[in-house]
Amino acid sequence: MTRFAHGLVIGKFYPVHAGHVNLVRTALSRCERVTVQVLTASQESIPGEVRAGWLRAEVPGAHVVTGLDDAPVDYASPDAWAEHVKVMESLLDPADAPVDAVFTSDRYGVELARRFDAEWVQVDPGRAVVSVSGTAVRADPGAHWWALPASVRAWFARRVVVLGAESTGSTTLATGLAEHYRLEPVLEFGREWSEIRPGGLEAPWHTAEFDLVAREQARREDEAAALTPVPLVVCDTDVLATTLWHERYVGSRSASVEALAATRRPDLYLLTGDEIPFVQDGLRDGEHIRHAMQDRFREVLAGQDVPWLEVRGDRASRLARAIDAVGPLLATPRDVAAPMTQAGTDAY
Secondary structure (H helix, E strand, O other), X not given: OOOEEEEEEEEOOOOOOHHHHHHHHHHHHHEEEEXXXXXXXXXXXXXXXXXXXXXXXXXXXXXXXXXXXXOXXXXXXXXXXXXXXXHHHHHOOOOOOXXXXXXXXXXXXXXXXXXXXOEEEEOOHHHOOOOOOHHHHHHOHHHHHHHOOHHHHHHHOEEEEEEOOOOOXXXXXXXXXXXXXXXXXXXXXXXXXXXXXXXXXXXOOOHHHHHHHHHXXXXXHHHHHHHOOOOEEEEEOOHHHHHHHHXXXXXXXXXXXXXXHHOOOOOEEEEEOOOOOOOOOOOOOOHHHHHHHHHHHHHXXXXXXOOEEEEOOXXXXXXXXXXXXXXXXXXXXXXXXXXXXXEOOOOO
16 A cells, blocks of 8 residues: 655645544545645635634644635536645645645545646545435534534534522523433533632632633533533533623623633523522522522623513423424524525536
8 A cells, every 4th residue: 555755635624523633634645744724715604714624623634725716617527626736835834845645535636636646535525424414414413413513413413401599490400401302411610610619609700710710611511512412511600600600609791701601602691580488408598689690690681682582481381382492493594694505517
């Protein structure tokens, strides 16, 4: 089996899936160095650096670069080919040149190899071994969940956050909703921290504590999204809620926690109602502030751009309303813009 000095893999990787990973790993097994080029188009909605990051996580031995390539995709056009190759050549590290082999599944690799004066290596022709494509994943990521790397799953997973003032049943609803979909909920780290924080509940609270809580809550949510067996994550609170508890306990807003919250928009908020009896568990402030905090939750949710729903009633009624809201969300794939139209015989 021929061993090459420098291999080239190109593609949209829109998104990265198991077929891409197999292609790059095959190239790595046959080459001393491998360059992977993520070629993006302006109309695509997943940034090139996000896709490149997915690849770097899965195939750390490859040199992954990304560049904009808005040339028309026409495999029968010499002019289109020239424009694409110009972009590819500009992305090559001079220290790695020349390209000795190009690795593709589809037959466009014949022409690509000719233009680089390299050898074509076809990997899994017809996708017989790894039967998946970017088109299929974009149309129904849930049906191809098996083929998505963890970081790609995390991007596609729908995120539902259950929140509310103290003793409004948010943990009960989050747990019940997660169980309905056979998932583990992402539980509230702030409660854990309240139990172990230095000085106990009587000690003054500091912004640094809320930074810690917010980052850990976000980390747990991302971990769950990467591991979820279906495109759904159910969270008992999130960083947005942490911003409100910072207001409550520190007496002011936190720029750092709010900045993190602004980068983490879920797909749906479920606010649990405050009409149920208050239960003191030893960690809660008390019923005297519950309704005011609930009003603050309503105010903040109404002022942001994520859909939200307040659920009230007994446990069964709340769960039924939550399922009714989450079901259509789970059935709707995350929106991904269509790639450029293609002409000719092969797609990449």
